[in-house]
Amino acid sequence: MSADVQLDRVSIRFGDFTAVKNADLLIGAGEFFSFLGPSGCGKTTILRAVSGFQEPTEGRVLIGGRDMAGVGPNKRPTALIFQNLALFPLMKVWENIAFGLEVRGVPKAERRKRADELLELIALSGQGDKLVSELSGGQKQRVAIARALAVKPEVLLLDEPLSALDLKLRQHMRTELRAIQRQVGVTFIYITHDQGEALTMSDRVAVMSHGEIQQVGSGEAIYRDPKTAFVASFVGENNALRGRVAEISGGYARVETEFGPMRGRAGPGLSAGARAILFVRPEALEPREAAENAISAPVLSSEFEGHATHAFLARQEGKPLVVTRSGGAAGAAPPAPGAAFPVAFDAERGVVLPEGEVASE
């Protein structure tokens, strides 16, 4: 069983401070949906509004079409996995998993049976009698998931559950989480500030900044077609070339940049004469001579990373321009530092967006 979740123009304020601004979206039943954004952008606050720990200041939260106003967290069909897991350290593993059933008055023998089934689902069979403190990080992680699944929630809410794990384990758990989600079919709402996590696991991603949802879409759409300067700069590597819009025609815009006029696809909200940023991904910059969108700048340094090589080109201001060539590509090695490196990109692979907040790194 899974339910859809609708945020109906939800705003949440703490005093004068607005933590969530007018969030309006529908998360489908059975979807793996992620909120992605930098620290402090209001992700946890949204999740708390869905789980019932935080009433929205304005707007409504609907789960399965039902308005949740006034319904407490213990009465909602959601289960929350906390950023720090919040397993009960004084209970055994199986008691942790069965806590929700204990609350519902399920007899002990049956609780144990259900816990054992869930332990099998998370590949921890036979570890039910251990104490939580005897488990490894990844195992604790899975116990937290089992504990949440035990109450048969219609929506599972996960607050950066992998952030405490090391990189290897994190990557492993991503795959595992996705597999568990497919298996149980429950709606997953996942929170993360790690874009790799959001892009690899989710059906759709909402990118947030300062309490505002900037864009909702599939990982690919967000990477290819960012709608705001923030999304373009936050998701993936991007080179930002600032300038004034000279002309907009046929879905393309020409911007006067420090490297001369450049052309890229025109994003929403552009107007001629206004300030804009042309974003071009490092892998879209190819070493070639061209009539249009050509840049030639001296190499500052380069890095060899196995599967790819990055070259950093000098600019008048701001961060150096990054050019990434996949390791196997012919002529992948960039010129020596100091030498000019002529590169160019297809107008189709550049995006021009109105100047706005960019993600700081």
Add this chain to the structure above:
Amino acid sequence: MNRLRLPTFGGLGATVGIVFSLLAAFWILMMILLPVSYMADFSFRYDLPPGKIGGPEDVHTLDNYRYLLFGPKGSPETLSILGFEFKANVLHLNVFFKTILAAVLVTIIDFCICYPVTYYMAQKAGGGTARLMAVCLILPFWVNEILRAFAFRILLGTGGVVNTTLMDLGLLSEPIDFIRLDIALYAGLSYAYILLMIFPLYNALESLDRNQIEAARDLGAPTWRIHWRVVMPHAKAGIASGCTMVFMLAVGALAMPQILGGPSNLWFTQVIYDRFNTSLNWPLGAAYAFVLLTTCILFVLLVMRLFRVNLGEIAK
């Protein structure tokens, strides 16, 4: 890996550590072990006039302990249990058990008051509010105990503030004798030791991760179950430590029972005090004090056993 280690003190290390450990040992020896063993020895001797001390009659005896159980030789007092008649020191034994029971009651009252208050301070209130509450709790204890006890008398006496107010409001037609009913005594004692319950409880509750409470709630637990399964188990050591302190001190209280106790109610410490000071029978007083001490320690250990708390946890 909980091996006992000498405490170490920064760079000076071992030397300072040893000096402080020796000082602590000296303290324990001079201030606790010596006087207590002196008293213990006392409790096994006859009450002799100064001239005979050290003489042939000054030998060890269990007489003082027998006195608490059976009273003076030839006393007609008997206690009947299951139809059997026993010769017994009914008055003193009565006071003894009543005192322990009353101290248990005081401990329970304190726990019931302090648990919700400290839970609120530790988990719900913001830092500022919690500090303010702590100050409000601590300030009254600048007033000394005797003064506080008499203040309770004034409050709760037949002509006291509480009675006159209730009567002026028309809620009572006759004053309630809080003192005769021992309500004043329980109120005074509970109040006297409230901080000793608050501090360990606060420490224990404050260290509980709020997410644990929310996780339990999120899984559907009602408030009582959250406390029973998550909060109280976490705070167990703090609860045990607070209850032990309140119980021990309540049993050993002297001023409060003397000032607030009803005319019929005697506290066992008063009996002991009388042995020492009025009848000047120090050996008997020492024996009484030891029986009280040992019973209380055994009682506390038993209760801790029952709730599966060990001493090490309490010290944390």
